[in-house]
Amino acid sequence: MKVDGIIFSNIHDHNISELTRIRTLASVPFGCRYRLIDFPLSNMVNSNITNVNIITHYNYHSLMDHIGTGKDWDLARRSGGVKILPPYITGYANPTNTLYNTRLEALKSVNYSISQMTSDYVVMSDCNVICNIDLNDMIKDHVDSGADVTMAVKRMELTPAFAKENTLVFSSREGRITDLLPYPTNFFGSADVNLNILVINRQYLQEITRDAVAHGYTSMTRDVFVKNLPHRNFRTYRYDGYFACISSFEDYFKHNLQLIEDKDMFNSLFNVEDRPIFTKVRNSAPTYYSETSNVKNSLIADGCTIEGTVENSILFRGVKVGKGAVVKNSILFQDTIIGENGSVNYTLCDKNVVIRDNVTISGHTTLPLYVDKGKMV
C-alpha cells in the first residue's frame, strides 16, 4: 500500500494577515523554532509518507528557503521526497491563468501531478491546524472501513467565534458523515471540528478534480463533499491529542503562550514517542544565561543570549535580551534584539526586530502588539 501526501500552504493565509503579508501560512513561525508546515510534514514523515507535494500560491520564498532540499525531514530522496508545486501559469495570455483561492482550485491546477502519482491513497493536510497525529492509524482506519474519504476530527466545546472559523462535521454512531457545516454562525455546544486532514482514495481524488474542472466547481467542502454525502462513504477519524487551529492573530498569540502554561499540552505536541517534530536545522550554539538573567516560565530556543528578565514568553533562535531588559508575555521571532533596559509586554516581534535601549512597548492581553519584520523601535 502506497500513500502520498499533499500539503496546502496558503489556503488560510487571510487568518493572520499580519504574519502572512511576507510569507505563506505554512512558513509562519510557531513554538520557539518551528514553522506551521513542520507539523503536517512531520506527521507525514513519522507515518512513512515519503512523497510529499506542497502546493503554494504566493509569497512562497520563505517556504522554499525553509524546506530547502527537504533534508531536515529526511525528504531529500532519490524516489519521492518533497516537491514544491508553485502555481502553474503558462507564458501565453489566457483567461484561465488566474491564481486559485481554494483547495479544489489548487488541485485543479496541479491535476497533472496528481495523475502522475502511483499511490493508492493520498493524505491531504492544511497548515492552519497544529497537531501531532498518527496518520498510519488513520490510514488503517480508512482502508479497513472501505471509505472513499476519511476526515480527521476532534470533539470540542465550541464558542460561536471559534465555530465561525471552522468546519463542523456530523456523523452517525458508526462514524459515517451525515452533514458538513462550513463556518456556521452562532453555533454553541460540542461538536466534531474538522482538522483539515483527510485520507482519500487517489482514484477518487482524480475523479473529483476532473469533475471540478468540467463543472467549474470551486469549493471542495460545498461542491464536492456536501453534494456527495448521500452517495459516497465519507467517514470521520477521531483524534484527541494536541490541537490548535490558527484562525486569527489573537488566537495565534494565545496558542503560543498556552504551550508555556500547559505542560501536558506541550508534551502532547512535542514529546510524543516515535513522533518527533522536525524542523530546519540552523546549527545554533546552546542558549547562554548570564549572571544577571532572570528567566521564569518560558520556552526558549537555542542560540539566544539572555542577560535580562524574561517571563511567560517564547524566544525563537538567536534572540538577544540585554541587561536590565524586561520581556513579558511576548513572542520574539528569530534574531530579535531587545536593548539594555528595553521592555516589551504582550508583543510579537517578527524576525530581526531591534528594540533599542530604554525603549518600552506594550500591547494588551486582548490586543497584542505586532512589530513588523526588521523594524527598529
Place this chain on the structure above:
Amino acid sequence: MLKKKECIAMLLAGGQGSRLYTLTEKTAKPAVPFGGKYRIIDFPMSNCVNSGIDTVGVLTQYQPLVLNEYIGNGQPWDLDRTHGGVTVLSPYEAKGGKDWYRGTANAIYQNLTFIERYSPEYTLILGGDHIYKMDYSKMLAEHKKNGADCTIAVLEVPMEEASRFGILNTDENNRIYEFEEKPKQPKSNKASMGIYIFTTEVLKKYLIEDEADPNSSNDFGKNIIPNMLNDGMKMYSYTFDGYWKDVGTLTSLWEANMDILGKNPTFNLYDRKFRIFYRHNALPPHRVGEDAKVKNSMLTEGCVIDGTVENSVLSNGVIVERGAVVKDSVIMSGAKICAGAKVEYAIIDSDTVVGAGCQLGEAKETQKLLVLGGGMNIPAGTTLGGGDVIDAKNLKDYIG
C-alpha cells in the same frame, strides 16, 4: 573524469582516551559530548568544512560504533558529496595479513590508497581530541608560500609550561631546525598542536620508509618529523593564536566546557560565520519553569528546568526538577536531577538519574571533581563526595 582535490584531511580518531575513564568506556574519545550539543569531533570536522576542505578520512579503531553512527554519511557537515565527502576508515584485513593501526603514521600508511584516489597535492593530518576553531586554509596558504614539505601548527604557550609539550625550535623565518619532545630546558615556546600539512609526495615517501623500518614506533612525532628534519626537508611552523584546548583529561574537559560560558567567553561558539556543525536531535525548545533560577549557564533543546542551575553546561534533554541545584557542573544528554538533589563540581554522563535529595560532589574550591558514568541510577538520598570516578561497576562500593 573526477576532479582531483587540492587538499584532503585525515582525521585520527582511533584513540581510546583512557584518561577520560568512564566517559570513554563505550565511546571513542572524539565522540565524547562537549558544550551542550556537540561532540569533540565536530570541531575538527567543522574546521575542515569552514576551511573549504570537502574530503575527510576519519580513521577509527577504538569503540567505533557511536562514532561511526554519529558521522554517518556526513550530512550534518555538508560532507555528503558525490566525490569526496567523509569516509570512515577502519583497520582492515588484506592479502598480506591483517593489522590494527600501530601508530599515527602507520594508520595513515595503511590508508595511502584512500589518499591516492583524490591525488591531493597536500594532505592535512589532524587529531580528534582538541577543542578549537581554526581556518586551515590560512595554514595551507602559508605552506604554499614557503614551498614547504611540511608545516606544523604551533601554539605559543607560556615558557614555564613549555616543558609539557612537544616543542619546535625555529629560525626567524619560522623554519624548523629542531624538535624536542617535552624538553627539560625549552629553547622556544612553540608547542606542536599535532596538526600537520604535508606535501603529499613527501608524506608518501616518508611513510613508506618508516614502514620499512622495523625499529620505528610508526608515530608522526617520534619518527616521521625527526626523520624529515634529519634529512633537511623544508619544515615550517605556523603560529595559531586562537583558543585551543586538549580535552584529554576529565579536568580539562570540565574546564573547556566552562570556557564557553560568559558574556565574552574564552571560547566563542556564537560566530555565525564560523559555525560548528553537529548532528541534530529533533527535540523541542527548552522550558524554564516558574521557580527556576538559571545563572551563567548554557541550556539547550529538550531541557526542562524547574530548579537552580549555576555556572553549568547542560546537554539535550536534561531535566532539573524543583528544588534541585546544579552548580559548576557538566551534565550530559538525558540525565535527570530529581527534586531536592544537589550536584556540585561534577561531570554526569548521559541518561544517569540522580535520585531525589542526593548530595553529590564538593565545592569547586576543593578541586575534587566528581564524575558519574552514563545510564546509572543513583538512589534517592545518596551522599557522594568529590574526587571519584563512579560508574555502573563500582557504584555499589559507594552506596553500600
